[in-house]
Amino acid sequence: MPVTDIHSDPEALTMTIVADFNAAPERVWNVFTDPRQLERFWGPPGWPATFTRFDFAPGGLAQYHMTGPDGETSYGRWEFLTIDEPRSFEVLDGFADENGDLNGDIPTMRMVFAFEPTATGTRMDGVTHFASVEALEQAVGMGMVEGITQAMGQLDIVLQQLRDYAAGKGTQVEVLDDQRVRITRLIEGPRELVWRAHQEPELIKRWMLGPDGWAMTVCEVDPAVGGAYRYWWEPAEGTKGEAFGFDGTTLLSDAPRRAVTTEHMTGTDYPSTTNDLQLYEEDGATLITLLITYPDAATRDLVLATGMADGMEISYQRLERELLPA
Incomplete structure (x- = not known):
């Protein structure tokens, strides 16, 4: 299981996920920034993602939906804020409707993905910034910790040749x-x-x-x-x-x-x-x-x-x- 640590900091209004991969930083960067590879793991088992738009540039948008086993659909979107290839990128992440418009009932989150080389491959630090303690607690209550852990657990398959x-x-x-x-x-x-x-x-x-x-x-x-x-x-x-x-x-x-x-x-x-x-x-x-x-x-x-x-x-x-x- 790639995930080695997940912890929340209510004072800093953040949730941090740490994951280690047995692959070079450039390879890990590719699976996070290529929508066809990203959709193979962005979504927990049983809820695979499909990216319908991926404008990978500052100010660009990515739109996706995850489809559950009964055909139910959950929509989301990223707005790319900063990109520092192949070290980090930052997005504004939010739930959306089928047209890609943000769902105003659920606060957006700022997510920073950072990649650094290690002796055995790559370490990813993913930090999610919340607008309030209530937003952090809402995300935890909706199963964000379990969902991220399970989603990242699928990455070993993606990183290797089949x-x-x-x-x-x-x-x-x-x-x-x-x-x-x-x-x-x-x-x-x-x-x-x-x-x-x-x-x-x-x-x-x-x-x-x-x-x-x-x-x-x-x-x-x-x-x-x-x-x-x-x-x-x-x-x-x-x-x-x-x-x-x-x-x-x-x-x-x-x-x-x-x-x-x-x-x-x-x-x-x-x-x-x-x-x-x-x-x-x-x-x-x-x-x-x-x-x-x-x-x-x-x-x-x-x-x-x-x-x-x-x-x-x-x-x-x-x-x-x-x-x-x-």
Whole structure:
């Protein structure tokens, strides 16, 4: 986790975040000032950012929105005040409406990002200045500390080349908190095909099978928002296990980048999970990121103990073998 310290100073009306990165200052500077890289981490898991404007010059504006798993949207904007490349830049940060106009109900904040070299890479000091103690307390109450920590926790992926970060590591599982688990897997193939492999029944039935000896006998998918899906697996003769399935609804679809669905075990009263699938392509390889939200820690641990990750890895290997060109 890059964040090493976050502390507030009510007398100075500031909040300071310190983060250390194993990358040169110029590389860290680039990910904070290139909107396509910035939007890969500016927003906590489950709320990715999309920058629609980025005029990186004093007096220029950046406009963005973050989209939650249910499709809800939060808008924000930066006004660039000073830029001292590659050492620091300063912005006036505020919540906005869909047109980019500031929300007058929430005070703006002045944020200063400073980068300095260290023996192992780069240290970032991010200082946010508030207009009043009430504004500082409001930001803390809205989850600013947790949001920044989680957002910065995604930077390790962005700073490295995709293959350096994930190639050959198989299916990786990271427990984020009591309810959320992040699963990543690099697929050596284009994002468009990986997206289709998750959306089109004739492709899904060829790879989403888990261990050998199982067949998907039902695969019905309506990928539109509000549409339903249903999967059903049955064991082949001689394979141990009982038939089972999942059903759910599509909450969000942004082809070919993101799909959010609910998932419920068919025929049971088990609570549903929310599965947030995101795809990112770099140099012909696609990183699958699946953020699963469970109702509680007990359910999370129960599911992980079933060997879910092992079954997913077998399926991903089959996806590469069956659907991707040699």
